[in-house]
Amino acid sequence: MSSPLRRTVRGMRDLLPEEAEHMRLIEMEAREVARLYGYREVITPLIEHYELLAAKIGEENRKRMYVFEDLGGRRVALRPEFTASIARLVSTKMVAEPKPIRLFSVGSLYRYDEPQFGRYREFWQANYELIGSSRPEADAEILSLSNDLLKKTGLEDYYFKVGHVGVLRGILSEEGVKEAEQNRIMQLLDKKMQDEALNILKKQASERCLETLRRLFKVSGREWSRVIKEMNASVEGYEEASSAVENLEAILNLTSDAKMDLNVRVEAGFARGLEYYTGMIFEVYVPGMDIALGGGGRYDRLIELFGGGPTPASGVALGIDRIMLAVKGRRPGWTPTWEGLRVLVLPVNEEVKGKAMELSSRLREKGVTVEVEVMGRRVSRALSDASRRRVTHVVIIGPKELREGKVVLRDMKNKEQRTVTVDEVADMLEGLQSGSSRISL
Ligand code: AMP
Numbered sequence: 001m002s003s004p005l006r007r008t009v010r011g012m013r014d015l016l017p018e019e020a021e022h023m024r025l026i027e028m029e030a031r032e033v034a035r036l037y038g039y040r041e042v043i044t045p046l047i048e049h050y051e052l053l054a055a056k057i058g059e060e061n062r063k064r065m066y067v068f069e070d071l072g073g074r075r076v077a078l079r080p081e082f083t084a085s086i087a088r089l090v091s092t093k094m095v096a097e098p099k100p101i102r103l104f105s106v107g108s109l110y111r112y113d114e115p116q117f118g119r120y121r122e123f124w125q126a127n128y129e130l131i132g133s134s135r136p137e138a139d140a141e142i143l144s145l146s147n148d149l150l151k152k153t154g155l156e157d158y159y160f161k162v163g164h165v166g167v168l169r170g171i172l173s174e175e176g177v178k179e180a181e182q183n184r185i186m187q188l189l190d191k192k193m194q195d196e197a198l199n200i201l202k203k204q205a206s207e208r209c210l211e212t213l214r215r216l217f218k219v220s221g222r223e224w225s226r227v228i229k230e231m232n233a234s235v236e237g238y239e240e241a242s243s244a245v246e247n248l249e250a251i252l253n254l255t256s257d258a259k260m261d262l263n264v265r266v267e268a269g270f271a272r273g274l275e276y277y278t279g280m281i282f283e284v285y286v287p288g289m290d291i292a293l294g295g296g297g298r299y300d301r302l303i304e305l306f307g308g309g310p311t312p313a314s315g316v317a318l319g320i321d322r323i324m325l326a327v328k329g330r331r332p333g334w335t336p337t338w339e340g341l342r343v344l345v346l347p348v349n350e351e352v353k354g355k356a357m358e359l360s361s362r363l364r365e366k367g368v369t370v371e372v373e374v375m376g377r378r379v380s381r382a383l384s385d386a387s388r389r390r391v392t393h394v395v396i397i398g399p400k401e402l403r404e405g406k407v408v409l410r411d412m413k414n415k416e417q418r419t420v421t422v423d424e425v426a427d428m429l430e431g432l433q434s435g436s437s438r439i440s441l
Contacts, residue, residue: 011121018336023124025334026320027106029152030126034104037145039128041104044085050075053084056276056302060187064112078110082127083302083315090131091308099132118291124320134300134312136247139280140254142296142314146284147262153323154331158286158293159263163270165277166244167235171212174238175205189271217269224252227266251280276302286326293326294318337369341432344391346373346382348398356397359422366430387412395425
């Protein structure tokens with residue numbers, strides 16, 4: 001094992017320049033989707049009271065929180081998700097805000113998960129919450145903006161796995177299964193441990209209930225109208241569960257009417273680990289990757305739990321790290337800055353160093369990426385180093401040319417160079433910069 005001075009903590013990663021730039025690009029796209037849908041950004045703290053974060057996160061995630069005592073003796077934790085902080089905000093500082101409230105957050109989260117492909121202990125999410133509406137249009141909006149963001153990042157073959165917590169919870173409630181027990185069962189179902197869930201229920205639920213669940217667990221598919229019909233037939237006689245199916249149908253109908261062109265797979269037995277969901281839930285997947293790129297759903301009671309009065313809400317968290325993995329770091333039309341236009345301004349001697357810095361500033365004002373030579377290298381050394389570092393153009397400043405207001409512009413690709421005026425070089429590089437194929441928002 002190498003020295004702690006030379007490695008990151010297990011589960012933590014360094015993002016090297018190209019990865020960092022790609023991550024920020026997805027973040028920018030997420031911010032753009034927020035703007036288009038009218039979601040305002042809020043920035044909440046990385047550290048919150050343990051009680052707030054632990055309240056409804058679910059047993060699995062609770063065990064994985066980074067909890068510690070700060071120097072003032074407070075029991076605090078690193079946030080494992082945004083939703084608890086947003087619920088706190090909405091039930092306190094934003095309580096008088098007219099509804100609906102649309103909020104966006106982006107940042108890092110911390111869970112002591114077992115590190116593996118796409119699972120880190122520090123990861124990034126783009127998070128959207130639509131607060132104040134219990135209507136299907138709100139859930140459909142959350143699906144729609146998730147779809148828009150995924151499309152923007154260049155992904156094509158992703159699909160939404162959709163379910164409804166109200167169906168399973170409705171049945172269990174009618175059977176008199178207590179909430180804590182329901183949570184346990186939902187955790188098992190989240191891990192696809194359906195037999196274990198049924199075993200627990202054997203002691204406390206009717207045979208009819210077990211039969212209904214067994215039937216529901218088999219109901220899934222891409223043609224959602226057929227799946228909804230089968231769900232309806234399975235839950236007959238369970239009133240709450242039936243209205244949950246109706247609600248899910250209304251949401252899916254809206255996505256069709258709005259021509260969202262969502263790739264949906266409805267699964268009647270689908271559950272999510274977070275305890276606070278009350279309605280439609282979903283996760284996003286791409287073929288060949290069995291970890292979700294994002295997940296969300298309706299949580300109508302969380303804000304009330306924090307003292308905010310009854311406030312229905314729906315939201316989604318999209319995992320930026322996993323989106324990066326799914327698009328494999330590259331996509332058509334994206335050139336990392338490192339590979340775009342990069343200019344080196346190179347003074348040939350000490351005398352023109354100041355001029356080199358002055359011209360660099362002038363070029364930067366025109367939006368050009370400019371590095372100035374700082375290693376005191378001679379021209380030939382500096383040129384060979386520049387091509388190794390993928391510099392595209394070098395502006396060579398020599399005292400003789402400068403006396404005539406001129407510099408040498410060298411194209412590193414075809415190795416051609418010519419003497420041009422300072423004004424010309426600025427205009428030429430500005431033109432190349434705006435014509436370069438970088439995605440900008
Ligand atoms: P959740 O908050 O559990 O609903 O997760 C929402 C999204 O966050 C997931 O779909 C992932 O994309 C991402 N995510 C959750 N946990 C991790 C993790 N340990 N590493 C990377 N991404 C994660």
